[in-house]
Amino acid sequence: MPPLLLRLSDIKKSFGAVKALKGVSFELRPGEVHALLGENGAGKSTLIKVITGAHIPDSGTLEISGGIVSHLTPTRSQELGISCIYQQPALFSDLSVSENIGLRLEKNGPFGKVNWKQRHKTAVALLQRIGANIRPETHVSELSMPEQQLVEIACALGSGAKIVIMDEPTASLTRSEQELLFGVVRDLRTSGAGVIYISHRLEEIFALADRVTVLRDGESVCTRSVRSAAGKNELSEDELIRLMVGRDVASIYPPRESARGEVILELQNISCAAGRIRDINLSVRAGEVLGLAGLVGAGRTELARVLFGITPADSGSIHLDGRELVVRNPRQAVCLGIAYVPEDRRRHGVILPMPITENISMAVHSKLFPAQWLNFQRERDLGKRFVHALGIKASSPDALGGSLSGGNQQKVSLARWLATEPRLLILDEPTQGVDVGAKSEIHRIIRDLAAKGLAVIMISSDLPEILGMSDRIAVMREGRIAEILDGASASAQSVMSAALRSA
């Protein structure tokens, strides 16, 4: 048996207090397509970065082609024949395709001289090999996203890589481009290279992969063959999903209050091309927490951005309290009683160099200061009230947002929107990167708000949170609502399966 191309044993990696990888083992044989599967945040990206040398693991060993490599750097990993194709192509957009390929593959000649003829030839040959219909002299900025991805793949092929990593390569590809890609993957396999293939589309894994390794919470759960020697499928979709989510849902969530009021928000056939969401039909009642589940990129944040007027809808109708309305910008959304606690709190949720009180009062300027004249006393009172009510831990209400921990920043962001006394509260990943204590406090606050008659939409990639908090769960997949489940009876299995399963 030929030696393994790659072998990772017991790899651990932490970022501050967050343990991203807690002992992952993985191997790749020559001529194998090995799929890597896991929920959002299971540790796939971190693992890939360990293999490409972008992250140095805290412990564990890394063997490449039979030899232990202790200090891997991105340059070293390329020399060892590892090539990675990311979701977002990293090409120079003002250079031509052949220049990009040349920059990746060519060694410097004497005096940095470029052999343009040779460069052109190489590019033509590589593009032909993957069957891409792209002219080498085209500027990358003129290419579509999938075409750029094909150029990336050409680079990987041209480098003669023995280990090719593909991170959700089909996310932006059309059907025919997917077929091209699958051809390339099979081609690589026959030539004896190994492919690590990451995808959320289970059907692709069944079509391409020889083996699957499932990651969960930073650990490798198991590695299984997709087909038996006789060519029969050994795994089912159900089994894979169970392996991905298989854990207990902690029962630390506050009890659900079942007093649901009238419909606050009703969406009919909402579509938005910029946000890539289509035909959204959804309603939320007063006192209800609607969980919005789905994979990263399924369109959940995009839906929130439509409701908050950041990228207004192209078509469809929004009814709030039974009145049809158009939300054109955030300013208007605030006036209508829609609040959005954004996902990226450091960029959008809190203005870090400004004090807590000023952050909290930002969305209520016109209510608090009707003549646009600042009243510092009223502002401080408002700040103190929320610092107290939400238990924000800070040296003083005048402490800068940037001096707070993640959980407390999140509470400031939440406070800003509670101060507007909204009818509809949209929370985007409200507990991402928040420590456990603050997390359960935020959950309690959300529950209290619902009990007071707010309609709450909670976007979350944290399955236990979705299951523990939601009265109903809307699962999104590829820009649409795939399924709406009852919160009390839904299971991790049923949510994941709705998020993943091919239609």
Place this chain on the structure above:
Amino acid sequence: MSPQTRFIPKQLLRQEFLLLMVVLLEVGFFLCTAKNFGTSDNISNIIRHSAEIGLLTLAMMPVILTGGIDLSVGSLMGFCAVMFGVITHDWHVATPPAAALTLLAGLLAGAFNALLITALRLPPLIVTLGTYSLFRGLAEAITQGTKTYRSFDSDFINLGEIHWVGMPIQAWIFASAALFFYLLVHRTTFGRSFRAIGFSPEGTRYAGISVQKRTALPYLLTGITAALASLLFTARLHQARADAGMGYELYAVTAVVLGGTSIFGGTGTVHGTLAGITAIAVLSNGIGRVPAVFKAGVGGELAALLTGALLLIALTAPGIGNHLAKMFAKDSTNLEKLKPSVSQHAQKTPILPS
């Protein structure tokens, strides 16, 4: 607690305070060396000569606070001066309505900048670099590069000469403008939004504030202020010329930055800006009165040289101060105490895996 607070009180490192020291040093030095520096005549003189730049500087401050810049103010002053000449001399309009029309022209020019910057989302540096040439070019086209409008109403000329309650008129106009900008920046939601926009336009938008409308306002104000400055300029020199305000935009930016406003936006105070204006105004007046011994043979250009040096020192002093404080901290036994606070901070902001 950051390391430097232990050795030097933070207040002393504030740029406003440092600058106040600089102004006092300047005044002290010139009182001892310069001829007639401390006379009331000279003080009026300083005010009269720096009122126009001072007004532009005040108006520049909120622009820079939003993270923008307006390089067109000096040229706009030239354009407005010429417009005032045209309106009074060629259109034979009486002085008060002509002045009002001039202010309107300034406002419209400012609105033009604002429109390009907010509606078309072009970078302020590029837009106002364009209008910098455009406004001056218009002024020169109207006057054919040579024409100067002279002979204005004596009432209007008086604006540049007379005193009111012991101070030149310009002092009162400048003081009102300073009060206006102070209140705007520090006491209204407008000023608050300027700062927020300077820190993070996207974050401000997510807070439901209409960033475009709020960003437009400071450019309207620089427009109207440039027009006002052009009227003072015309009254002081008794003539309206296309080269009014030549190079003033850079003086204004220098004074604002010297006054502690970050060129990237977000931080800064109007009182700091006032100190910045004063430091430059006193310096350029005093240098002209110092005997040749002190000028080291550089002559009249010394004011510009010192202004530049002052700016660079003011910008680097806090950084050097911090650096020294850190070095001092390393040498002392406080190093151990500093360590946990650093690692705590690192834990608070983990680089999360995607």
